Structures are given as C-alpha cells and as structure tokens.
Amino acid sequence: MFIFFCRLIILFVGFIFFFAAPCAGNDPVLRLATDSWPPYSLGQEGGALESGYAFDLCTEVSQRIHCKLKADLLPWNRVLACMKNGTYDITFPIQRKPEREAFMVFTNVVLxxxxxxxxxxxxxxxxxxxxxxxxxxxxxxxxxxxxxxxxxxxxxxxxxxxxxxxxxxxxxxxxxxxxxxxxxxxxxxxxxxxxxxxxxxxxxxxxxxxxxxxxDVFRIGISKNSPFAEMLPEINRVIQEMKEDGTIARIMTMTK
Structure with missing residues (x-):
C-alpha cells in the first residue's frame, strides 16, 4: 500500500509538471529574437536588445505573464531560423504570412x-x-x-x-x-x-x-517549437488588456 501511494504521488507530481505553464519555473524566461530596426529595436546586432518599442512591449507582456525577458538582436534571416527550430520563443514586430504560419503561431494585431x-x-x-x-x-x-x-x-x-x-x-x-x-x-x-x-x-x-x-499590421510571432505557443490565448488576453488600459499607446508615444 505504501508503494502504491508513493507511485500515485509521483504520478500526480509528473502530471502537474507536464501541464504547467512555461512560466511556472523558478527562473521562467521568455526568449525574444528580433533584428535591428529603429525605433522598434535598438542595440548592437549580435548583442542584447537594449531599447525600442519591441523591447518595451515585450517586457510588459512578459511581466504580465510572470516571466523574465531575454531579448537579442540578430540578422533577420537568423531570426526566422530561430523561430523554426525553437531556439527563441517569440519575435516582434512581424507580419503574418502563409509561409511563416508553417512554423509560427501569431497573436492578434498588436499595432x-x-x-x-x-x-x-x-x-x-x-x-x-x-x-x-x-x-x-x-x-x-x-x-x-x-x-x-x-x-x-x-x-x-x-x-x-x-x-x-x-x-x-x-x-x-x-x-x-x-x-x-x-x-x-x-x-x-x-x-x-x-x-x-x-x-x-x-x-x-x-x-x-x-x-x-x-x-504594417504587426503581431507577436511565437515558434511552434516553443512551449509558449500553448499560451497564445493568454498572450492575446494580455495584448487586449494593454490596448484597453493605454499601455501600448503610451509606449508608442515615448521618445526612443
């Protein structure tokens, strides 16, 4: 009986772990890759994204889904490659195109x-x-x-x-x-x-x-190989919330 209960507890813990949201860990990280494109993304290519609309918007999204943001600037072709293989979770800004839907899901329109x-x-x-x-x-x-x-x-x-x-x-x-x-x-x-x-x-x-x-109709693209793809409804909810409370409008009027 004791062994049975131990197995049951292990099974329950495994079930919780499997279905937990991507941000349920000790150091949850949302990985953003984008290219250098002022005023959306500023910094040294090959380094960290330092500022811009993309940085501010995705930082706000990550905070509202209780994650930390890791944001890097890469050449655009490499950004798309990272979305294909899941090396990074998201990219922004991006427009939805049929060929991109093969390896990404897209949020509702951000701006x-x-x-x-x-x-x-x-x-x-x-x-x-x-x-x-x-x-x-x-x-x-x-x-x-x-x-x-x-x-x-x-x-x-x-x-x-x-x-x-x-x-x-x-x-x-x-x-x-x-x-x-x-x-x-x-x-x-x-x-x-x-x-x-x-x-x-x-x-x-x-x-x-x-x-x-x-x-230009910009969305957040999420790699289909990222666990955050399952959080698309929640991220859409956050984006709508940011529109309604004026956060996106405020970010877009800030001087970069």
Missing part, C-alpha cells in the same frame, strides 16, 4: 503602422501625386531586403512591375535618397519619424506622398 513613399521635397516629377502602381513605373524605389509591403505592392515588386533597389537597412534608404541614387523609398511612418528625431536636419529635405501604400 498598425502606415507605410508611405518618401521622396525629396525638391522632387519636380509627378511621383508625389501617385495614385496607382502604374504611376510608379518610371521611378526607382528603395526597399529593405526581407520586408513585406503587403498586397498589391508586394506583387508589383515580385513581378518587377516597378523598379526597386534593395538595401539591408532602413538607414541606407535615407542615405541613398539624399544622395539622389534613387527616386524614393518605402518605409513605415514611425521609422522615418524616429530617423528625423535622430537627424532633425533631414526634416527639411524629405517628405512623403499623401497616398498611403499600406498599413
């Missing part, structure tokens, strides 16, 4: 960021008044390698309907535009506003066409 075509204020052609993809055919547009601009714009880029020039970072687009090496570039509004904060002198030189290209 949206408008994308515009940015050009020099001295631009004399008809680019500022563009309305359709066909209007962009005469121009060369700078884009960041690996980023998605959604729907018709992505299709136009993929099918070479418009001429594009790829760069490895958003900052390179600014330098090339100011050097008149192409006509314009595609970028999120918050990224450009962050650049203007760092280089206020460029506000007098760069503006955007009124037409909105798309809206």
């Amino acid at each position: 949206e960021d408008r994308v515009f075509i940015w050009h020099l204020k001295t631009c004399k052609n008809s680019l500022p008044g563009w309305q359709t993809i066909n209007d962009l055919k005469p121009y060369t547009i700078g884009i960041v390698s690996g980023y998605t601009y959604r729907d018709k714009m992505d299709q136009a880029i993929e099918n070479d309907i418009i001429k594009t020039e790829k760069v490895n970072s958003a900052e390179s687009n600014f330098k090339k535009l100011l050097g008149k090496r192409f006509d314009a570039f595609l970028e999120s509004e918050s990224v450009v506003m962050s650049f203007f904060q760092k280089h206020p002198e460029y506000r007098n030189h760069i503006t955007h066409a009124p037409q909105i290209v798309s809206k």
